[in-house]
Amino acid sequence: MERARLKRASLFALREPIPRRVALAVTVGVFATLAVAWVVLSYGGFVRPLFLPTPTAVLERAVFLYREEILVRDIWISNVRVFSGFLMAMVVAIPLGMLAGNLPIFAAAVNPFMGFIRYMPVPAFIPLLVLYAGIDEAPKILLIFIGTAVQMTIMVGDVTRRVQPELIRAAMVLGADSREIFRKVIWRGSLPGIVDVMRINLGFAWTYLVVAELVAASEGMGFRILRSQRFLQTDTIFLYILLIGLLGILFDFAFRQLHRFAFPWIRERVRG
DSSP, X not given: OHHHHHHHXXXXXXXOOOOHHHHHHHHHHHHHHHHHHHHHHHHTTSSOTTTSOOHHHHHHHHHHHHHTTOHHHHHHHHHHHHHHHHHHHHHHHHHHHHHHHHOHHHHHHHHHHHHHHHTSOGGGGHHHHHHHHOSSHHXXXXXXXXXXXXXXXXXXXXXHHTSOHHHHHHHHHTTOOHHHIIIIIIHHXXXXXXXXXXXXXXXXXXXXXXXXXXXXXXXXXXXXXXXXXXXXXXXXXXXXXXHHHHHHHHHHHHHHHHHHHHXXXXXXXXXX
């Protein structure tokens, strides 16, 4: 009995790892609970189908859209838009964030501007993007880029500022110049945190997808959700929301696995 009590207590210990079987059971339990609630409420007639379609209705809608060659096309085009904007944001935000996080002159130039843009609602840029870039793919990708790049720049700057000053001073003592310190100390010391920043901001990129596909879109997951809203096709809305959530889980898992295998020394226990 004492052993069982200690085992239960270890599951709630601060930052202590738990067995993978326990973690998997908890995760499955959460999703199973939500699935059961959905089944009971929809099939039991507690909620009207207009507000909560049954799993069967959602599945039938998925089969129909797949046969019509709509589903795969929507998933593909939305992924292209999201990752195009996200990769553009990475190219700009990572070097800019590193410079702003370590050089005061760049911090004075970048941080106030990013703080200024950060609180602007992203949909407010839609009229200007349409005016400047037309109504093809460019404004959709640029909208995702703007929404992601600002947050990523600020977060990368915060990550690079947390590199231990002792490492930088040691590199200086050993004769490293500024470029070598950036490349071999700050970059390498920040890389685990930057991967986490990328993982978080990919989620931001997906949240901007629906907004981006307001711009004269005729296909895509966000467009399909908005179009289904006009025609009260709740089953289609549920289908695409679930698909976006599933894609999010897959991408998040991929980033976590990358972080785990690339930086195994990051995981540490609070207790010795």
